[in-house]
Amino acid sequence: MTRVRCLILGASGLVGQRLQQRLVKHPMFEICAIAGSESTAGKSLKSVPWRLSEPRPDLPELTIIDANSTELTKKCSDLDIRYAFSGLPSTAALSIEKALAESGVTVFSNASAYRRAQGIPMVIPEINPHHLHSSMHYCATNCTLIPLVIPVAAINKISDIKSITMRSEQALSGAGWELLYDQSALSGDVKPQIAGEAEKTHAELLHVLGTIESQEITPATLDVSISCQRIARQDGHQVFVEIETAVAVSHNTLINALKGIACYSNLPSGPINAIHIVDKIDPIAHLWSDGSNFSHNPDPATNLKTGMGIVMGNIVLSGTRISFSAYSHNTIRGAAGGLVFLAELVLEQSLT
Incomplete structure (x- = not known):
């Protein structure tokens, strides 16, 4: 090729x-x-x-x-x-x-x-590939959306969702390289507010879960509450999510839905599984997932899958309430890696 x-x-x-x-x-x-x-x-x-x-x-x-x-x-x-x-x-x-x-x-x-502009596809390969069409311009999403929407989309296939509440803890690298060299920020003195982040994540969530007709997106209608904050971690965005479903979902049904997400693992950047399920998330040990394995000394120049998996843990089901935490590498899956993954899909589908 x-x-x-x-x-x-x-x-x-x-x-x-x-x-x-x-x-x-x-x-x-x-x-x-x-x-x-x-x-x-x-x-x-x-x-x-x-x-x-x-x-x-x-x-x-x-x-x-x-x-x-x-x-x-x-x-x-x-x-x-x-x-x-x-x-x-x-x-x-x-x-x-x-x-x-x-x-x-x-x-x-x-x-x-x-993002969300008319005629410009904004796509996460596992979530809304049906939004793709031939274009000269494609967009990836906000990095914070990734660990939220992939589990949400899986849950939405097994029950209607009544409400979503999410709180994020976002890495310093999400604000650029300067904070990674700021000893004050690294030691914990970091402004937690991220202007506009919650609003962007909310709007993009509804967009990628929406329907498309004649290249026009009708956003999903969901009751969503989102709050975002910066913390003193170098890399990795973690979200803490509570979902109210219309019907109670069993643990086995949920796990099967999470494992059943199409992940395009045939593509160079496609993770082995979209979601890597663990009991409890460790932000250090679980930063580099390929959807099945964790790397501890990765070379992202040669291993394009590492850092592309979403890690999900702390799963608790109580009646119609599902709570969990999810974690992803914000500059890999949430930025450059996700963008290259999208381009791989577009090229594979011969849209350009």
Whole structure:
């Protein structure tokens, strides 16, 4: 299979570097260009500080392109770039992603700028692949949504849901690399409020669980209450969920539903199982799951499945109430890994 020639939008941020890490040896995609901000444009890629805890992989010798340049689309054309993977901030994504899509480059975006926009599919492969259609622009979801919606979607198949209450504990890396180097934040002095996070998670939950007709999404109607907070953990978002169902669900029925989620494990980034069930979640030991096994010294450049599983534990059933906790790697499954997974699915289905 010929690898698709790709541009990564993001040279120095966590998501941009996770994309570099995941694509450098990917069997379906080839990194042919990197675009960054004014502060990195013109520099060699190897000169940019590496922010991730794993060693820098053997990246191609590239000079970083200015993402804001009016020449970006021409350079993509000259390099025969077909796909762009965006780890841009949302404000920058608005104009840059639009220009690339209009020039004929298919954009896969981790930014929130075009999420839920008419005609732009926002898809989690296990949840709403039926929302996919041919497009020049695709979006991944908010990182906090991932450990919530995958169990919720499974439960929704075995009973109508009357209400959902969720509280999150979100890692420092969700706010960018700077907090990972902030000793005050690492020691626990971190502002817990995350502006707009609960509202985004709520809206995106209803969107991906909604129905589609003529490329228009009708959001699901569910009673949902969400609160989000930042904590002093480097990586990993954990959610604490309580669901009221219309009918009582047995433990065996629930477990079978959770294990029955389609997970596209045939794709390079597809986890072995969408949900990795444990008795109790350990945020350190359970960060890197491939849906069946935990890695303790992972190489995400070669093992594309690790970090892609959702870990679910602390499951309690009481009448029509189901409570649980779920956990996922926020910069892998919740960002770069999930975005690449989406692109794999789109390419496999020949939508571009």
